Amino acid sequence: MVFKLGLLGLGTVGTGTAEILLNPEGRNPLLKEIEIKSVGVRSLSKARSVSFPEGVLTDDLESIVNDPDIDIIVELMGGLEPVRSLLLKAIANGKHIVTANKAAIAMHGAEIFDAAQEAGVYVLLEAAVGGGIPILKPLKEALGVNRISRITGIVNGTTNYILTQMAQKGANFDDVLTEAQDLGYAEADPTADVGGLDAADKIAILASLAFGGRIKREDVYTEGITQVDAADISYAQQLGFTIKLLAIAQQKTSNGQSLQLRVHPTLLPQDHPLASINGVYNAVLVEGDPIEQVMFFGPGAGAGPTASAVVSDIISIIGILKSAQGSQRLNPLLSPEHQHYCAIAPMSELVTRFYARFLCNDNPGVIGHLGTCFGKHDVSLESVVQIGYQDSLAEIVVVTHDGTEANFHNALTEIRGFSLLDNISIASVLRVW
Ligand SMILES: NC(=O)c1ccc[n+]([C@@H]2O[C@H](COP(=O)([O-])OP(=O)(O)OC[C@H]3O[C@@H](n4cnc5c(N)ncnc54)[C@H](OP(=O)(O)O)[C@@H]3O)[C@@H](O)[C@H]2O)c1
Numbered sequence: 001m002v003f004k005l006g007l008l009g010l011g012t013v014g015t016g017t018a019e020i021l022l023n024p025e026g027r028n029p030l031l032k033e034i035e036i037k038s039v040g041v042r043s044l045s046k047a048r049s050v051s052f053p054e055g056v057l058t059d060d061l062e063s064i065v066n067d068p069d070i071d072i073i074v075e076l077m078g079g080l081e082p083v084r085s086l087l088l089k090a091i092a093n094g095k096h097i098v099t100a101n102k103a104a105i106a107m108h109g110a111e112i113f114d115a116a117q118e119a120g121v122y123v124l125l126e127a128a129v130g131g132g133i134p135i136l137k138p139l140k141e142a143l144g145v146n147r148i149s150r151i152t153g154i155v156n157g158t159t160n161y162i163l164t165q166m167a168q169k170g171a172n173f174d175d176v177l178t179e180a181q182d183l184g185y186a187e188a189d190p191t192a193d194v195g196g197l198d199a200a201d202k203i204a205i206l207a208s209l210a211f212g213g214r215i216k217r218e219d220v221y222t223e224g225i226t227q228v229d230a231a232d233i234s235y236a237q238q239l240g241f242t243i244k245l246l247a248i249a250q251q252k253t254s255n256g257q258s259l260q261l262r263v264h265p266t267l268l269p270q271d272h273p274l275a276s277i278n279g280v281y282n283a284v285l286v287e288g289d290p291i292e293q294v295m296f297f298g299p300g301a302g303a304g305p306t307a308s309a310v311v312s313d314i315i316s317i318i319g320i321l322k323s324a325q326g327s328q329r330l331n332p333l334l335s336p337e338h339q340h341y342c343a344i345a346p347m348s349e350l351v352t353r354f355y356a357r358f359l360c361n362d363n364p365g366v367i368g369h370l371g372t373c374f375g376k377h378d379v380s381l382e383s384v385v386q387i388g389y390q391d392s393l394a395e396i397v398v399v400t401h402d403g404t405e406a407n408f409h410n411a412l413t414e415i416r417g418f419s420l421l422d423n424i425s426i427a428s429v430l431r432v433w
Contacts, residue, residue, distance in 0.1 A: 003318050004037040006064035006095075008086060009076035010048060010057075013100050013127065014039070016307030017076060018050045021314075030315045030322075038064045040077075065090035072317055074310060075099040084108045091115045091123075096321075098313040100127035100306055103192075106201035106217045109208070114339075122320070122335055124313035129202045130155060130282045132305025133298040134312070139209045139286070141333050146288035148210040150250040155202040157280035157300040158186045158193035159225050159245040163233070163265075164278040167242060172230045185280055196224035196263040199247040206284070207249035207261055213342035215261065221347045223264035232357060232428050235387055235397050241267035241355075241432065242275045258345040267355050267399075267432040348406040353382065353432035355399050356412070360424035362394040369418060370398060377411035379403035393423070399432060 005021070007014055018039070024031035039052060040061035048057075058064065065073060065086050073090040075097065077083055083104045087097055092115065099105065105112065105125055116123045126136045130153070139148075154160050158180060165176040177194065180186035192198045200220040208215045225245050236243050246266045252258045268275045273295055277283040282300025287293050299305040320331055360366050367384050374381055380401045388395050400408065418424045 001322070002033055002035050003071045003321065004035050004069055005072050005074055005314065006037055006067060006070040006090075007039040007074045007076065008061055008064065008083075009078070010039050010041050010050070011076065011078075012303045013306045013310065014076040015048070015050055016303030017074065017310045020307050020311045022050065028315050030318050031311070033318065034314065037070050038067065040064050061086055062089070065095065066093060068093070070095060071321070072096045072098060072314060074314065075101055075104075076310065077101070078103070080104055080107060084112070087112055087123075088115055091119050091121055094119055094121060096121045096317045097123040098310055098317070099123070099125050100310055101125070102128040102198065102201040102205060106204045109205070110214055113336075116335070117330070117337070120330060122317050122330065124316060124334065125205070126313050127306045127309035129205050130284060130296065130298070131157075131300040131302060132308050133282055133284065133296050133300065134309065135206070135284050135296050136209060137312075137316070138296070139206070140336065143286060143288065143291060143294070144333065146291045148251070148286060148288040150248065150287045151203070151206050151210050151284060152274060152287075153199075153203065153206065153247045153282070153284040154244055154274055154277050155247050155282050155284065155300065156193055156196075156199045156245060157282060158190065159196075159199070160277065160282070161185050161280045162194070163225060163228065163243055163245065166228070166230055166233050167237065170230060170234065173226065173228065194224045194226050196222045196245065199245060199263045203247035203249050203261060203263060206247075207259060207342065208338075209336065210249065210286070211251070211259055211342055212336070212338050213340050214338065215342055215344075219261060219344040221262040221264070225265050227428060228265050228430070229428055231390075231395070232355070232430060235357065236267050236355070238387070239267075239383070239385075239397070239399065240270055242270055243430070244268050244274060244277070246274070252345045252349070258343040260345050260350055262347065262350070265430055267430055269433060272433060348404065350405040351402050352405070353400050353402055354379075354408050355397065355428075355430045355432050357427040358396045358398070358415075358424055359390060359393040359427050360396065360418075360422040362389075363422055366394070366422050366424070367396065369422065370396070370415065373414050373418075374398075374400065374411045377407045377414070379407050379411050395427070
């Protein structure tokens with residue numbers, strides 16, 4: 001039996017995917033039952049590193065999703081439209097979907113999965129989170145019997161590369177970003193990466209699977225790394241921390257009533273398992289009962305690793321189609337059926353430690369002022385250190401014990417009111433693991 005694929009996109013990941021499919025020797029034998037029927041691109045005149053028989057390459061993507069001969073659509077174009085419309089058409093035409101597009105799924109997942117349930121087709125997206133790291137299928141299957149309490153990920157290679165370079169070379173953000181762009185690790189427009197938006201798309205997908213409910217993308221609190229200063233990285237190191245952009249989904253109460261969903265730079269103790277994940281690598285730490293902790297690590301992007309995840313989804317679908325020929329039921333392990341939305345706790349209720357760096361006149365009593373003010377708002381201090389000077393202003397770094405986000409920010413508002421007295425300014429605020 002031969003299963004026919006329509007590939008939408010032949011860029012980095014599309015080319016990697018075609019290379020695996022066209023070279024099946026020594027890989028899973030199901031690959032030999034696949035034919036690439038059509039490949040949709042924007043430009044037919046562009047030079048390509050893989051070649052196809054006459055007529056396979058087309059710029060008419062509608063013709064692919066409407067082709068009755070095609071069983072599976074593999075979407076590797078990126079972006080929201082025309083992807084959303086093409087996927088909905090393909091689903092309505094009874095085609096299974098494999099995609100690497102976290103943005104489209106995080107934004108339009110509810111509509112796409114509803115349509116897929118109704119049509120009785122699969123939508124698989126292993127490559128959308130963690131590139132080559134198998135994480136979605138393990139969450140659905142191998143870890144599916146656990147009660148998940150928290151998922152913590154370094155899920156964006158660009159920002160992890162930038163923070164690693166800043167830490168290892170003492171370089172500042174702008175210089176490292178330029179270098180990352182020259183090396184091809186960062187896009188010309190890096191907003192989605194450095195602004196934390198790409199990581200937010202991914203944690204929305206992970207949380208939905210781990211906690212068995214839909215997530216509204218706008219419910220993910222999102223901070224990027226543009227405000228992380230070389231001084232903070234250096235002070236964090238002196239205090240025994242390393243700064244990582246973490247995407248966190250956490251059950252807030254033991255009865256599982258609401259979730260905390262957030263992406264922000266975080267000071268991690270240097271012995272935390274995620275603290276040593278450097279460069280463009282990704283890792284996802286899953287905590288649950290009874291598994292305790294399990295960590296997935298690997299290449300979070302790139303043609304080959306991402307294509308490995310794409311093709312694994314393709315053969316999952318083919319394996320099911322072969323074993324369940326004639327059956328109309330979807331395998332619930334691969335096709336989650338939840339339709340309700342998870343309740344998300346407001347950030348003001350988050351309880352965490354904080355790091356804050358203040359610049360102020362070097363007057364006696366400033367540290368006392370700070371301690372009193374934090375105390376008044378129920379935030380106790382773990383350490384207060386006057387680390388150095390910047391432009392004749394004293395630089396004071398504070399690390400708090402656990403406190404609520406609301407109390408901490410109330411204290412900061414009051415501290416800003418000291419400005420007349422001590423010329424105090426808040427240079428940076430970060431959360432501490
Ligand atoms: N790159 C990675 O390492 C990576 C990792 C994980 C997930 N992903 C995801 O994988 C997807 C693809 O990424 P990529 O890096 O492979 O992208 P890419 O290199 O930019 O390739 C995009 C492909 O889609 C085609 N395309 C885009 N818009 C089109 C349109 N409107 N009509 C027809 N064809 C169109 C392009 O055609 P032309 O070739 O003619 O321009 C190109 O072949 C994205 O969703 C991305 O987020 C990528």
